[in-house]
Amino acid sequence: xxxxxxxxxxxxxxxxxxxxxxxxxxxxxxxxxxxxxxxxxxxxxxxxxxxxxxxxxxxxxxxxxxxxxxxxxxxxxxxxxxxxxxxxxxxxxxxxxxxxxxxxxxxxxxxxxxxxxxxxxxxxxxxxxxxxxxxxxxxxxxxxxxxxxxxxxxxxxxxxxxxxxxxxxxxxxxxxxxxxxxxxxxxxxxxxxxxxxxxxxxxxxxxxxxxxxxxxxxxxxxxxxxxxxxxxxxxxxxxxxxxxxxxxxxxxxxxxxxxxxxxxxxxxxxxxxxxxxxxxxxxxxxxxxxxxxxxxxxxxxxxxxxxxxxxxxxxxxxxxxxxx
Amino acid sequence: xxxxxxxxxxxxxxxxxxxxxxxxxxxxxxxxxxxxxxxxxxxxxxxxxxxxxxxxxxxxxxxxxxxxxxxxxxxxxxxxxxxxxxxxxxxxxxxxxxxxxxxxxxxxxxxxxxxxxxxxxxxxxxxxxxxxxxxxxxxxxxxxxxxxxxxxxxxxxxxxxxxxxxxxxxxxxxxxxxxxxxxxxxxxxxxxxxxxxxxxxxxxxxxxxxxxxxxxxxxxxxxxxxxxxxxxxxxxxxxxxxxxxxxxxxxxxxxxxxxx
Numbered sequence: 001x002x003x004x005x006x007x008x009x010x011x012x013x014x015x016x017x018x019x020x021x022x023x024x025x026x027x028x029x030x031x032x033x034x035x036x037x038x039x040x041x042x043x044x045x046x047x048x049x050x051x052x053x054x055x056x057x058x059x060x061x062x063x064x065x066x067x068x069x070x071x072x073x074x075x076x077x078x079x080x081x082x083x084x085x086x087x088x089x090x091x092x093x094x095x096x097x098x099x100x101x102x103x104x105x106x107x108x109x110x111x112x113x114x115x116x117x118x119x120x121x122x123x124x125x126x127x128x129x130x131x132x133x134x135x136x137x138x139x140x141x142x143x144x145x146x147x148x149x150x151x152x153x154x155x156x157x158x159x160x161x162x163x164x165x166x167x168x169x170x171x172x173x174x175x176x177x178x179x180x181x182x183x184x185x186x187x188x189x190x191x192x193x194x195x196x197x198x199x200x201x202x203x204x205x206x207x208x209x210x211x212x213x214x215x216x217x218x219x220x221x222x223x224x225x226x227x228x229x230x231x232x233x234x235x236x237x238x239x240x241x242x243x244x245x246x247x248x249x250x251x252x253x254x255x256x257x258x259x260x261x262x263x264x265x266x267x268x269x270x271x272x273x274x275x276x277x278x279x280x281x282x283x284x285x286x287x288x289x290x291x292x293x294x295x296x297x298x299x300x301x302x303x304x305x306x307x308x309x310x311x312x313x314x315x316x317x318x319x320x321x322x323x324x
Numbered sequence: 325x326x327x328x329x330x331x332x333x334x335x336x337x338x339x340x341x342x343x344x345x346x347x348x349x350x351x352x353x354x355x356x357x358x359x360x361x362x363x364x365x366x367x368x369x370x371x372x373x374x375x376x377x378x379x380x381x382x383x384x385x386x387x388x389x390x391x392x393x394x395x396x397x398x399x400x401x402x403x404x405x406x407x408x409x410x411x412x413x414x415x416x417x418x419x420x421x422x423x424x425x426x427x428x429x430x431x432x433x434x435x436x437x438x439x440x441x442x443x444x445x446x447x448x449x450x451x452x453x454x455x456x457x458x459x460x461x462x463x464x465x466x467x468x469x470x471x472x473x474x475x476x477x478x479x480x481x482x483x484x485x486x487x488x489x490x491x492x493x494x495x496x497x498x499x500x501x502x503x504x505x506x507x508x509x510x511x512x513x514x515x516x517x518x519x520x521x522x523x524x525x526x527x528x529x530x531x532x533x534x535x536x537x538x539x540x541x542x543x544x545x546x547x548x549x550x551x552x553x554x555x556x557x558x559x560x561x562x563x564x565x566x567x568x569x570x571x572x573x574x575x576x577x578x579x580x581x582x583x584x
Contacts, residue, residue: 078414204434211428213414217377221408222481223401223429268415 002272005265009279016283016290020056021048023290025297028052055183059289059303060282061191062180062244063254065199067281068274069237069244070255071263072202075213075270076233077139083256084241087142087234088149090250092122093242095153097249098172102164111175112182112246119242122149127234137230177302178249180289187247194243198236199278205232206270213268251304253311254281254288260318325389326485326516327351327404332373332383334540343369345540346383351485351518356511358527359520360551361537362561367520368409370537371487374518375406388484401429405478407471409489416463419473423448426480445480452476452506468499475506485516492523504530528552529574536560549575 022028028036028044036044037053069084076082084090096118100111129145130137157176161169202209208229211219216226244251258281259273266276285303288310292301327350334344344366351357359367372378374385376392385392387403395403405426417425426448427441437445449455452475462470471491478486488507492500500523508530511517521527527534528548536544536551538560544551552575554567564580 075415080414207428207431210425214425215411215414217408218406218411220377220397221375221401221404221406222425222477223398225397263415267421268417269421 006276009276013279013283016287017056017060020059020286020290021052023294024052025293027294054185054188055180055289056286057188058183058191058247059180059286061188061195062248062251062282063258063285064278064282065195065240065244066251066255067258067262067277067284068199068202069241070281071259071270071273071277072209072233072237073255074259075209075268076230076237077143078213078215079143080260081256082143083252084237084244085150085250085252085255087146087238087241088122088126088153089119089146089238089241090245091150091153091157092125093119093245094157094176094250096121097175097246098157098160101172101175102160102168104168108182112187115175116242116246118153119245120239122153123235123238123242125149127238135227137227137234139230142234174302175249178251178304179292179300179302180248181300182247191243191247195240198240201232201236202240203271203274205229205236206274209233209270210268249302249304251285251307253307253315254285257307257311257315257318258284260315264318325350325352326387327374327518328386329370329374330384330386332370332385333381334369334373334378335381342381342540344373344383347373347537347540347542348383349374349518349535349542351516353484353516354511354514355533356508356517356519356531357533357535358531358548359518359535359537360522360524360527361543365537365560366540367537368489369540371406371489371518371520374487375400375404398429401481401483403484405481405483405486407474407478407486407488407491409493411474413463416461418458419454419460419462419465419476420445420449420458422462422473423454423476423480426477429481444482448476448479451479451510453502466499468495468502471495471499471503472506475503479510483515485518486510487518489520490522491519492521492526500526524552524557524577525574528576529570529572549573552577 022030022033026047032044033048035042036048039045066084073082073084074080093115097111097115100114126145126149130142161172208224211222211224212226212229219226259277262277262280263273266273288306289303292303292306295301329347329349332344332347333342335342347370349370359370361367369378373380387395387400423445424437427437427444430441431437449458452472454469454472454476457469462473465473492503495503504526507517507519531548533546534548534551535542543560544556552567554565557577558564566578566580567575568578570576
């Protein structure tokens, strides 16, 4: 039963990755895809190796990271409606990116770097705000602080956007919609190396997260140290979300929808849930990105538009089922 | 002595009167101690103080002779099991999965459950009489079943002491009696049990000792017959009661109607 689920999920993920490689402005057949992957001299090889493969891999990592963050945050704040952006991190990243774009910084790394810094600053501010009486990390205060931080950063973003010229406004807007166009082998490699630590931390806390989802008091009575788990989980999801937002903008619904859907099939225990959520989130975003690239070529829809268009109806169905 | 609290003083911020004004309590192996008293008398606070969940103004708690502050949550969970008043289900697990969480403190950080853990879970399910429910989801359980599952989870910790906070709240007669029978049986197996309850009459029949709290202080302590005296109970609960006696000798409280 359990094994069959994993086989299905792995096959679906592979299918999503293949679709991500073959769909796009220039569709590539599965045969040509295989040839291009094996042989650097094949016709499709440059598109596949230099454009599609890094983009698909980055999408997979970003989607997986966002989905895992969402799953953990839902347990952390004991609220199934939490997603990686409730903590205000995306607001901070947007502010950083918009400042960099408005300042006319031209290096390709300037915008993601500024977004990353913005995200980290917000992350630490929200974290500090949530430490009630200097010691306890209060989940309700955490949510509130996240909402406040989001409103504040978005107010600043709006103010800045009112003052910049049309090109910069358009660039800012494009960034805010989210997308994977910045993908390159370098971003993939950096993302992967960076994400190993927070993902490893979260996976190592899987059992503690099971207890924390029961509530802080039961968790402590069963032997967990809720403060330690909350801090680790908050910082790890924060760092993971920060890098995801910095590389591809605030792509919505992956972190909300995927954990919900997977939890229905895998159950809420985090040790099996988190890896499954990672695969499903990665596959979902790759597929959404493939759709975004191939609906109206050569125009690329922002992938966040596709995740929302697919995600909202799916989420509505899940909610209805849950209430029924 | 498994747990001993001495001279516990505890004040909630912004409240002038102390929630605990120098309470001492001791729980021994195999003993069933009932903590009773009116609403707001400090019963739950006492439990929380014994678990270190609340900051003490004065007094000290020792678990197996060692100061509570020196216990890490993991170690403490291997000695003391707790069933709180209520616990809301966010993500529902199966009963077996829920009880397996009780083994957390016995597992290595990354290692999976071993044979001893599976045995402990099976035994806990059996002792709390929920073995037949093992594959049910917790959100399909009745109130009484859910209470027993939480007792089973605490038993899976292999504790030497159990602290139960009104485990029979909102339960009907059968389920209430089942919980008291279970707790009595566990005490017989050597588990020291501290039971917070509003059921004076059932506590009188099941408990070895009773502790009557009022306004954060111990008003009476001893066997049920020593504690449940009509003048004391009437004064503490601010309602006149008579005390009769059941055929097993346990004192039974009958609240009087006005004029009786």
